Amino acid sequence: MNQTENIPEVLFKAREGDNENLGGGCSIGGKWKDLTSNELFKGKKVVLFSLPGAYTPTCSSQQLPGYEEKYEDLKKYVDEVYCLSVNDAFVMNAWFRDQKIKKVKPIGDGEGKFTEGMGMLVNKPKQGFGKRSWRYSAFIDNGKILKMFVENNKNNESNDNDPFEVSNVETMLTYLQSTLAK
Numbered sequence: 001m002n003q004t005e006n007i008p009e010v011l012f013k014a015r016e017g018d019n020e021n022l023g024g025g026c027s028i029g030g031k032w033k034d035l036t037s038n039e040l041f042k043g044k045k046v047v048l049f050s051l052p053g054a055y056t057p058t059c060s061s062q063q064l065p066g067y068e069e070k071y072e073d074l075k076k077y078v079d080e081v082y083c084l085s086v087n088d089a090f091v092m093n094a095w096f097r098d099q100k101i102k103k104v105k106p107i108g109d110g111e112g113k114f115t116e117g118m119g120m121l122v123n124k125p126k127q128g129f130g131k132r133s134w135r136y137s138a139f140i141d142n143g144k145i146l147k148m149f150v151e152n153n154k155n156n157e158s159n160d161n162d163p164f165e166v167s168n169v170e171t172m173l174t175y176l177q178s179t180l181a182k
Contacts, residue, residue: 006143008117009037012107015089032089037114040107041143044079047172048107049137050120053129054087054095058164063135064099066169071103074169077176078139080105086112086121086132109133123156137167139175147175 011034018030040046049067051059064083067074074081084107085092092106107114115121115133122134136150149166 005145007037007041007140007145008114010109010113010117011036012040012114013089013110014108015093018090018093037143040080040082041140043142045077045142046140047074047078047081047137047176048084048140049082049167049169049172050084050115050118050133051135051167052085052124052132052162054085054091055098058135058162059085060095060099062164063168064101064104068099068101068104070169070173073173074176077180082107084109084114084133086110086115120150120154122154135162135164135167137172139172139179147179149175 014033014035015030016033047067049063051063053059067081067083071081081104083092083104086109087095088110089106089108092108096104096106109115112121112131112133115131118136118138120134120136121131124130124132134151134154136148138145138149139147149171151163151165151167153161153163155161
C-alpha cells in the first residue's frame with residue numbers, strides 16, 4: 001500500500017463485555033461487535049502499529065509495551081493509538097489483559113483482510129504461524145495513510161529475521177513531533 005492511499009474498508013469482529021476472571025483466552029457473557037474501518041478511522045488522526053502476533057517475544061516485550069508507555073505523548077498529536085495483529089478478538093483481548101495494556105486499543109484482524117489490503121500480509125510457515133502481518137507502523141488521518149514505517153526485508157520465506165528498527169514508538173513519536181508540532 002502506498003502512502004496517501006486510503007486504508008482498506010473491512011469489517012472487524014471485536015468482543016466486548018467478556019468476563020475476564022476465567023484467564024487465558026476464555027471468556028463468558030460477552031458479545032460480538034462488528035466494527036468497520038470507517039468507524040475506527042474516519043474523522044480521526046490515528047497511530048496504527050501492526051505486529052506478527054500476540055504473545056510473541058518482540059511484540060510482547062518491546063513493541064506493545066513501548067506504545068503503551070508513550071501513549072500520552074502520542075495523544076498530543078493523535079486521537080487514538082491502535083495495535084493490529086492477525087489474531088482473533090479473544091486472543092487480542094487476553095493478550096492486552098495479560099500485558100496490563102489499558103490505553104492502546106487492540107484490533108484483531110483474524111482473517112487478515114485489513115493486513116492484506118495494506119499489502120503487509122506475509123506467510124510464516126516455519127514458525128507454524130500461517131499468514132501474519134509484517135511489522136509496521138502508520139500515521140493515518142481520516143482513513144488516509146500519510147506515513148508508514150515498514151521494517152526492512154519483508155518476505156514470505158518465514159526466516160527468523162524479525163526486524164524491529166523503524167516501527168517502534170520512538171520513530172513514530174519523532175515523526176509526529178517534527179510534522180505536527182505547533
